[in-house]
Amino acid sequence: MEPLPRLGYGLGLRPVYYEEILSTRPPVDWFEIISENYMIPGGRPLAMLERVRADYPIVMHGVSMSLASTDPLDFDYLAALKALAGRIEPAWVSDHLAWTGVHGINLHDLLPIPYTREALDHVVDRIGRVQDFLGRPLVVENASTYVGFGDSEMEEWEFVTEMATRAGCLLLLDVNNIAVSGFNHGFDAARYIDMIPKERVAQFHLAGHTDNKTHRIDTHDQPVSEEVWTLYGRARRRFGDVSAMIERDDNFPPFDQLLAELQRMRDIDAAMATREPRSAA
Numbered sequence: 001m002e003p004l005p006r007l008g009y010g011l012g013l014r015p016v017y018y019e020e021i022l023s024t025r026p027p028v029d030w031f032e033i034i035s036e037n038y039m040i041p042g043g044r045p046l047a048m049l050e051r052v053r054a055d056y057p058i059v060m061h062g063v064s065m066s067l068a069s070t071d072p073l074d075f076d077y078l079a080a081l082k083a084l085a086g087r088i089e090p091a092w093v094s095d096h097l098a099w100t101g102v103h104g105i106n107l108h109d110l111l112p113i114p115y116t117r118e119a120l121d122h123v124v125d126r127i128g129r130v131q132d133f134l135g136r137p138l139v140v141e142n143a144s145t146y147v148g149f150g151d152s153e154m155e156e157w158e159f160v161t162e163m164a165t166r167a168g169c170l171l172l173l174d175v176n177n178i179a180v181s182g183f184n185h186g187f188d189a190a191r192y193i194d195m196i197p198k199e200r201v202a203q204f205h206l207a208g209h210t211d212n213k214t215h216r217i218d219t220h221d222q223p224v225s226e227e228v229w230t231l232y233g234r235a236r237r238r239f240g241d242v243s244a245m246i247e248r249d250d251n252f253p254p255f256d257q258l259l260a261e262l263q264r265m266r267d268i269d270a271a272m273a274t275r276e277p278r279s280a281a
Contacts (some may be wrong), residue, residue, distance in 0.1 A: 004092050004137075004170065004202045009056055009262050010245035016252050018048045025055060025195040026259060030091070032245055039080040053088050062095040064106060065130065067140070068113040068123050069099035078133050085134065092202065094139035094172045097123065097160065114149035115159040118164075118277070123228070127167040132154060139202050140164070141172035144180040144209075144218035157195040164200040171196065173239070174205035175231045176224070180216040193235050204244040206232055207264070221250035224261055235267055
């Protein structure tokens, strides 16, 4: 498998920021889109995307592939996804380790799966067929979860590792989702990061979440928490020069605040790079 490009530091492309991005050309290395918002024949969203694409690399991130569903793969959906990829030439295409519906009904949520051998075989087969159809490696994200299954036979990181190895896919390591799920299920988020194979991680996500004291929800409507920044530093030390970005999907702040979070990401990496030679000496 050829390595994916290293894009640097990115943000999610959201309509509320279209005009500012196009008028100011901010210091963002790349943008990530929600694929389904642009899988259309025309209209303003696609026109705006093409204008942004003229200046920045784009990554396509989907929420409806439903990789873990027992429904047949939706090849009409995959054909539209492939057509969009052909139109904008993204650096890569990603989606989630989750299911979003069954019996033809889209529930518009990323739903959890049992970490069993049967589920693993099922997901590996479906990823393989998606990659064959798209003609490119798929990048698969760990989703945040709020319930677990008594039938699970392994830890989430064991499932994710074997899935990536057997399917030949890459991983989008969502650091915030690890923090959210770790709190909700009582596992060690740092251990999760330490157990993922270095060669499989192609991208990081960072985002904010809502802490309800008894549980956390991956809302993407808050600044990145201090805990997630700490986990990001751990992930960066382990996985090295991986493309990273910040998601924001609600409670949108002034764009400068997102640029400040992006700069903090750069500053963490720069400080780490400065310290490493001294440690080696």
